[in-house]
Amino acid sequence: MSARELAVAGADIDRMIINLRGQKVMIDADLARLYGVETRVLNQAVRRNRERFPDDFVFQLTEEEKAEVITNCDHLASLKFSPVLPYAFTEHGAVMAAAVLNSARAVEVSVFVVRAFVRMRKLLSGHRELALKLAELERRVTRQDARIAALFDAVRQMMRLPASRK
Secondary structure, eight states, X not given: OOHHHHHHHHHHHHHHEEEETTEEEEEHHHHHHHHTSOHHHHHHHHHHTGGXXXXXXXXXXXXXXXXXXXXXXXXXXXXXXXXXXXXXXXXXXXXXXXXXXXOHHHHHHHHHXXXXXXXXXXXXXXXXXXXXXXXXXXXXXXXXXXXXXXXXXXXXXXXXXXXXXX
16 A cells, blocks of 8 residues: 555545444454455454453454444445445454454554544543533533522512511
8 A cells, every 4th residue: 555545544444443332443344444455355254263251352344233324324225235244343443453364454454443442532532521521511511500590589579678667
């Protein structure tokens, strides 16, 4: 792959990483395309080296997950017509797949895949910190709202002066 192609691939990899079962993963078709092999070749390499791919490295999608992926990822629409359930690779599974394929392109591209997973992790941790700060701000505002409401009630009580007698 040329430097330009790798730069384009790096940008595309980010959109290929999706969230399934609470994990960031890449679907076998995307990974195979990046590594320059057919999807069946990638999956065959995984089956032949199953001991290198524990469940936290790769898992097969259910019918429901496949339908969700097809619906949410336009670039995976071709999976709709595939009779087999695709596999999802975590960051570690993607690296291991490059190792078992043992091609120069797979090894070269796996670096970009790992960097994309790292970018996603950093992005998510930033969102987590922002969510915590937002929750703290919300708690503060809620306390202040209660105090302001109490102040208004007190002012209203003072405005209710007893009727003067004549």
